[in-house]
Amino acid sequence: MKNLDKDVFKLIQKEEKRQIVGVELIASENYVSDSVLSAAGSILTNKYAEGYPNKRYYGGCEIIDEIETLAIQRLQLLFNAEYVNVQPHSGSQANASVYLACLNPGDKILGFDLSHGGHLTHGSPVNFSGQLYQTSFYGVSKDTGTIDYNAMRLTALKEKPKMIICGASAYSRDWDYEFFRNVADEIGATLLADISHPAGLIAKGLLKDPLHFCHIITSTTHKTLRGPRGGVIMMGKDYENPFGYKNKKGDKKMMSTILNSAVFPGSQGGPLEHIIAAKAVAFREAMQDHFFEYMMQVKKNANHLANNLLDLGYDIVSGGTDNHSLLIDLRSKEITGKDAEFALGQAHITVNKNMVPFDDKSPFITSGIRIGTPAITTRGLIEEDIDLITKYIDESIFLFRNKKSFNSLSKKVNETMKKFPIFKY
Ligand SMILES: *Cc1c(COP(=O)(O)O)cnc(C)c1O
Secondary structure (H helix, E strand, O other), X not given: OHHHHHHHHHHHHHHHHHHHHOEEOOOOXXXXXXHHHHHHOOHHHHOOOOEEOOEEOOOOOHHHHXXXXXXXXXXHHHHOOOEEEOOOOXXXXXXXXXXXXXOOOOOEEEEEOHXXXXXXXXXXXXXXXXXXXXXXXXXXXXXXXXXXXXXXXHHHHHHOOOEEEEOOOOXXXXXXXXXXXXXXXXXXXXXXXXXXXXXHHHHOOOOOOHHHOOOEEEEEOOOOXXXXXXXXXXXXXXXXXXXXXXXXXXXXXXXXXXXXXXXXXXXXXXXXXXXXXXXXXXXXXXXXXXXXXXXXXXXXXXXXXXXXXXXXXXXXXXXXXXXXXXXXXXXXXXXXXXXXXXXXXXXXXXXXXXXXXXXXXXXXXXXEEXXXXXXXXXXXOOHHHHHHHHHHHHHHHHHHHOOOOOHHHHHHHHHHHHOOOOOOO
């Protein structure tokens, strides 16, 4: 059947090869297991199932209901969450649903500055979140590169946002969720934690647990959690919505009811049940001991890479990492993020350019690159392999600067990576 569309399937094969021979250091990417891949590519894609288990708008959903229920139960166990919704198509959709549930257009939100490591959906003017809501931002302090909690509190007291969002796409330190909660309580705001990046580490207790302190949690499932591309919403504890939003008759609703309606029919139609099945598979994998070992190694690898780079004179924002990622400030090395991304690409090392806090360059150029270890750790790389990767990174930048050929380096990279299979489980 694949032969019927050579155009697309040849390209898939080419992409598979690229994923095998290269070093994948994009912090938001990972390699899923064969089981996750099979579920995601299954016939479940054929089924419409608008609604929720046992409350569907279509017939023939009995088996789908069992699948979605498994996904729900496993995610509840994994994070010790009273409420979960596994239907959001992506992290952005999860956030859109939460905003729809908690905010009216024009309401104020307070998020982590995009240029300091935040996410587009936390209020960026180019995103719906910055267009529908009034935004203000907090950031990191210049000297430490870590969140300036007191400044965040002062902004919150001044702006009185209806929602405060913690979480980031490029921030390598843990979060003081308790501090955020105290500030949220001072002004009666809802506290949302978007744990899209560190979800896997949080699930295994390797970072602070936001479910104790934040009203609502959103996440992707495809980053450290190593599932299919998708999103989820969770609450440690369900609660009565204190704002009366969408309760025109004055009846108080539970937040879980409001969130479910905000996902469907509020912002999505039919759920992707093939992806929900793949999520269920990934959640089961994440409950097992080998996933704890995996997450530990991800952290060790990130820390080792940060230390190696520091030894070579690179600046790491905040001086290191508590999680799976690091942000390199390349200004002292006199190369832009854009050029570094290109140079590493020539050696088949994939990273993304990234703004660093207080960057003087545009988002298209940038002064930094973001690096993450989830994908290479899935392939089995450990500290001694990280030493090699460090050398390759440094050599790429040297070759670019001196306008030298990347031929022998990219061959070395390919040879190294062929030793690590991508679909192991
Ligand atoms: C990746 C990410 C998202 C969005 O995920 P998509 O699935 O790409 O929509 C949202 N928030 C944060 C913090 C992220 O890192």
